[in-house]
Amino acid sequence: xxxxxxxxxxxxxxxxxxxxxxxxxxxxxxxxxxxxxxxxxxxxxxxxxxxxxxxxxxxxxxxxxxxxxxxxxxxxxxxxxxxxxxxxxxxxxxxxxxxxxxxxxxxxxxxxxxxxxxxxxxxxxxxxxxxxxxxxxxxxxxxxxxxxxxxxxxxxxxxxxxxxxxxxxxxxxxxxxxxxxxxxxxxxxxxxxxxxxxxxxxxxxxxxxxxxxxxxxxxxxxxxxxxxxxxxxxxxxxxxxxxxxxxxxxxxxxxxxxxxxxxxxxxxxxxxxxxxxxxxxxxxxxxx
Amino acid sequence: xxxxxxxxxxxxxxxxxxxxxxxxxxxxxxxxxxxxxxxxxxxxxxxxxxxxxxxxxxxxxxxxxxxxxxxxxxxxxxxxxxxxxxxxxxxxxxxxxxxxxxxxxxxxxxxxxxxxxxxxxxxxxxxxxxxxxxxxxxxxxxxxxxxxxxxxxxx
Numbered sequence: 001x002x003x004x005x006x007x008x009x010x011x012x013x014x015x016x017x018x019x020x021x022x023x024x025x026x027x028x029x030x031x032x033x034x035x036x037x038x039x040x041x042x043x044x045x046x047x048x049x050x051x052x053x054x055x056x057x058x059x060x061x062x063x064x065x066x067x068x069x070x071x072x073x074x075x076x077x078x079x080x081x082x083x084x085x086x087x088x089x090x091x092x093x094x095x096x097x098x099x100x101x102x103x104x105x106x107x108x109x110x111x112x113x114x115x116x117x118x119x120x121x122x123x124x125x126x127x128x129x130x131x132x133x134x135x136x137x138x139x140x141x142x143x144x145x146x147x148x149x150x151x152x153x154x155x156x157x158x159x160x161x162x163x164x165x166x167x168x169x170x171x172x173x174x175x176x177x178x179x180x181x182x183x184x185x186x187x188x189x190x191x192x193x194x195x196x197x198x199x200x201x202x203x204x205x206x207x208x209x210x211x212x213x214x215x216x217x218x219x220x221x222x223x224x225x226x227x228x229x230x231x232x233x234x235x236x237x238x239x240x241x242x243x244x245x246x247x248x249x250x251x252x253x254x255x256x257x258x259x260x261x262x263x264x265x266x267x268x269x270x271x272x273x274x275x276x277x278x279x280x281x282x283x284x285x286x287x288x
Numbered sequence: 289x290x291x292x293x294x295x296x297x298x299x300x301x302x303x304x305x306x307x308x309x310x311x312x313x314x315x316x317x318x319x320x321x322x323x324x325x326x327x328x329x330x331x332x333x334x335x336x337x338x339x340x341x342x343x344x345x346x347x348x349x350x351x352x353x354x355x356x357x358x359x360x361x362x363x364x365x366x367x368x369x370x371x372x373x374x375x376x377x378x379x380x381x382x383x384x385x386x387x388x389x390x391x392x393x394x395x396x397x398x399x400x401x402x403x404x405x406x407x408x409x410x411x412x413x414x415x416x417x418x419x420x421x422x423x424x425x426x427x428x429x430x431x432x433x434x435x436x437x438x439x440x441x442x443x
Contacts, residue, residue: 042348106419
């Protein structure tokens with residue numbers, strides 16, 4: 001289907017984009033790769049009055065190594081993120097997740113900032129950002145600010161970004177020495193994850209010294225499995241990890257839909273956390 | 289209407305388009321290059337795959353105005369001096385099509401991928417074509433065709 005009519009402006013600077021958005025009012029939207037917004041517009045589930053195309057703002061593109069953290073510009077495509085050499089240690093999680101989004105064509109056009117701003121509870125990057133305690137950076141008429149990922153995603157397709165604000169990028173701690181993995185379950189290629197698990201693990205000679213687990217599609221926002229994280233710390237055996245993952249039942253009951261009941265989601269989360277933790281720890285013997 | 293300038297298969301086109309015009313409709317209806325198909329219209333099937341600045345993209349999920357200034361290659365642009373592209377030859381020789389509807393998108397996805405990875409394994413080819421659906425389920429020969437094209441282009 002063809003989207004409803006809208007006005008279109010291409011911004012040549014971030015300031016110009018912010019002024020255009022402010023002038024366009026509450027139905028104006030920024031457009032980057034368009035791989036979340038355009039499908040909604042074609043189904044007429046979204047009808048923005050004005051699209052401000054920020055696709056040409058090179059200042060928002062690229063992956064920068066800042067020493068103990070990495071800054072990723074909002075316009076960096078999933079394809080570029082997947083191949084970014086600066087994403088080492090725990091932050092390598094972001095590259096792994098980006099490399100598994102959609103399909104190659106989608107990864108060539110879809111952007112990190114667009115995916116974050118869209119705040120779809122079934123999309124993969126938000127859970128990874130949450131697990132890494134990343135920050136989302138925003139620019140608006142009042143200046144710039146950064147918001148912790150934990151405070152950014154506030155509901156299904158709802159974020160802490162105000163009208164007129166643009167997501168400019170994310171800052172991800174590198175967490176050198178940590179391993180990472182993303183496990184998602186989907187029934188067909190390209191489907192949204194029924195459940196996804198983003199794990200970063202600090203594996204030492206004496207076992208797991210620290211772990212962070214972000215969950216995709218287990219609620220209206222990405223979630224941290226804090227009880228599981230606490231139970232994992234200090235474990236080193238497969239049986240102990242399986243015991244720890246059962247703590248996922250302490251989360252609020254996950255949603256049921258045509259793909260999965262709440263019970264099935266809880267079951268999947270346990271299986272996938274165990275696999276993701278074993279993979280992130282780099283211990284193939286603990287897998288499955 | 290917005291004025292755009294897009295280079296398609298090496299030819300520069302200046303045109304006025306409505307902002308909501310999808311790139312695939314611009315290519316098919318304004319440029320009359322109908323090799324690029326519209327399949328699912330939901331960014332899933334890949335029948336509308338083209339190359340945009342050298343990378344495969346689903347032209348049903350790009351606005352024509354977003355392609356302003358871009359270099360686009362469609363299936364019609366694969367032929368050079370009357371000779372088929374090695375990927376086209378391989379799809380012909382390996383019988384990489386049944387009804388043919390997905391074929392332009394399959395070939396464009398393959399051309400883009402072989403540029404990135406000139407000697408892929410079979411598994412890599414299958415993953416690289418994840419974004420292209422064949423409702424005839426002719427995947428086996430499609431994969432064979434891409435591998436044959438890689439061999440041909442590497443030799």
